[in-house]
Amino acid sequence: MVQGDSRRVTGKTWSVYLYLVTSEKPQGVRDIWRELKLSTPSLAQYHINKLLDMKLIETTLDGKYRANETEHMGALRGFVKMRGRLIPRLVFYSALLGGILFAYILMWPLRWDFRDLIVLSITGFSIVAFSFEAYNQYKGLLDPQH
Numbered sequence: 001m002v003q004g005d006s007r008r009v010t011g012k013t014w015s016v017y018l019y020l021v022t023s024e025k026p027q028g029v030r031d032i033w034r035e036l037k038l039s040t041p042s043l044a045q046y047h048i049n050k051l052l053d054m055k056l057i058e059t060t061l062d063g064k065y066r067a068n069e070t071e072h073m074g075a076l077r078g079f080v081k082m083r084g085r086l087i088p089r090l091v092f093y094s095a096l097l098g099g100i101l102f103a104y105i106l107m108w109p110l111r112w113d114f115r116d117l118i119v120l121s122i123t124g125f126s127i128v129a130f131s132f133e134a135y136n137q138y139k140g141l142l143d144p145q146h
Contacts, residue, residue, distance in 0.1 A: 020066060029041050
């Protein structure tokens with residue numbers, strides 16, 4: 001179950017919300033129905049109405065729907081939207097540490113002394129930890145019940 005302020009969005013409503021958040025352009029009821037393979041367009045409208053009531057999405061002038069940029073669920077704070085995808089912020093921390101480790105290996109000849117072992121072990125462990133947590137965070141985004 002995902003919470004943001006006092007709002008709860010779960011199940012298919014969460015799927016509709018994620019679809020609208022990651023869509024590059026506003027989507028209509030039938031687009032949502034087809035893309036999420038819901039049983040009927042009225043079921044898609046039901047979930048849209050729930051999101052409209054919570055002000056998480058808004059209606060465009062042409063009657064389509066898009067995510068409200070000023071309202072976000074708390075579960076999305078740890079993500080960055082890039083090209084229609086939600087990427088955990090921890091991925092960027094892992095990439096930064098990977099770049100630092102790569103530069104360290106290229107710029108300083110490894111002598112395998114205490115300093116090298118400490119730098120390699122701390123950055124290696126940190127990269128693995130950030131990557132693992134980013135994976136779990138993304139997995140939790142797709143399946144908020146777990």
